[in-house]
Amino acid sequence: MSAGLSHINPSKQEAALKSVITPTTPDIIERFKPSRVFKDAVDNSQSQTTEASGSQPSSRPSGSPLHVTSVAFDDMGDRCVTAGEDDVFTLYDARKGKKLRTLYSKKYGIAHARFTHRPQNIIHASTKADHAIRYHSMHDNKYLSYFQGHTDTVRSLQMSPVDDTFISAGDDQTVRLWDLRAPTCRGVINDMGGSTIAAFDSGGVVFAVACSDNQTIMLFDSASLDAVPFAYTRLVDPEHARIESAASANFTSLAFSNNGDYLLVGTASNVHYVLDAFDLVIVRRLEGHGGLDRHSGEEVCWSADSRCVFSGSRDGNIVAWDLSAPDGATKLQAPDPAGPTPTMQPSVILRPGDGQHAASRAVQFNPRYNLLAVGGEEFSMWLPTTKSAADIDEGW
16 A cells, blocks of 8 residues: 555645635534525526437436536636536636636537636536547637547546646546546556546545445556556445445545545435545545435535535535544544444535525535535525625625
């Protein structure tokens, strides 16, 4: 396992941001309110026509409302991009709470929109025509490159935090490492055993892979591109079989905490998992949200300071768990192997208000500011109010 221990080292960029990151506490989180709500974030006039547009098969019932399916911030937290089932991606000024530009990907569809290290450029997966990953300039509104190789739906896509490498994984049972400067992948790991998702650690040195079919979590060395993980475990949760109809969880997202201590495993059911990032033991089970089933994938994230986990829910709420270590400890410890894994209920439940109870499908916390972005049938930006809460009515 020594080959991968360096993933505790944060990237230079993250180290620079730590000095300006505002800590998150339950007291602060309780004061979060939607400060900007964009009710036109998705064009639902297309909900009937999208089904016949030639896109990949969808699990969304015909005629049901379209949703924002991904939200991402740029490295400095100044800009935000959303992608929706209406094949539209929208650029926002996160600091001013303003929509900057609306762009379209009607030919290819769009999912998993992610900023590169240049805030005017993004990469995204395709939902129509093919399964290529596309590199787009929002400044010029044109595609810069295409990355072909996946033969089925891409389920996860992430830039390396330190360079122009990015990682993708999906239903074709492969994990692929790419570089923005080359059209062919740097390396590929085949036959993962089923649909896979993948994510880099905070230093870009290690990447994690999860496969629901075999309930396996694996760690790989990014530099060596070995086909064999240096660490792996089978995620076993007896409690899941007790409370859910399915015997095992469907893994839908992965995210390392910025401090390198934990690996967050999001699932489609009513539980998420926090694992120790070194030995892959379940540290905490997170319950209290409504699982999104077929809509799961982008609804759970870390706060910038690695203290809290936020998750969307089928009832539209956003729930938060405080993972602060006990006094005198540097991190949460794994439980006794002979005993049950501790289950945490939410420390805070945020309610959208305005009668809006559609599922909160995409949730992201800003990497620099105390700002939470939430996507569903609408798109909203949340800020902690002052004690007088009147600031919300006065604007950003």
